[in-house]
Amino acid sequence: MKIIKHKLFLDDQTPANFVPTKNVGGTIKPVYLIMHYTAGLTAAGAIHWFVDPNASASAHLVIDRDGAITQLVPFNQKAWHAGKSQWQNLIGLNSYSIGIEMVNGGLLTQQGQKWVTWSGQAVKAGEVMLATHKNETVERGWHTYTTAQIEAAAEVGVLLVKEYGLRDVLGHEDIAPGRKADPGPAFPMNSFRGRVMGRATDESTLEKFHTTTELNIRSGPGTEYETIISKPLPPDTEVELLEKQGSWWLVDVNGTIHGVNDLQGWVHSRYLA
């Protein structure tokens, strides 16, 4: 893949499928990649919505379940994917980010023997994962992502980080918690972020530490950043080191802590051994 004039090319000659939409703003200089799910089961349905002027919504890319990528907005133009949102000192992330919509039914509910999306579409048996969202405390059903679409997203993510010098990959659930739950617990955010940002992903090579006391885990490297769960990590929690910024370390927490799976955040290294 390649980016030429803010448009995606599958190789040197072949542009990715491009469907223009009027649901756009002005020029941006993106600094984050924001991941979403469409809450639907087809790319065609999502694209149809994103070109509808009544939708007031769009995204830079839609990635189908077979990995096929459609671009709707050039990467240096504002798409309308984030809505009311905030990350650290930035408010309104549409102005600062590239949005990727993964075709995925999202949060599911059970109807008899079937699991259905918010609009009542049934997902295939075997494509349902029971998991607790990191912003919630109860287990619910979520539509799984396919390997093909995760691979396609990772490949384009690596390219976008390189091309635009993006700082991080975030979920819509991170920049609009409470209001949004996508991409949700079925999306392998930690390994995806590791791949896209070029961090170590081979679990066996990550250094392991244990908390020596109750320890707050935060959204950034400093006490000025909010804690990402309300309760601190208990003493003797095992964590894996991903990245260091001075005495603040970005860590992965193994297992389930306070009902939350797959926690990742920043802790002060003084309280690790």
Ligand SMILES: [Zn+2]
């Ligand atoms: Zn979203």
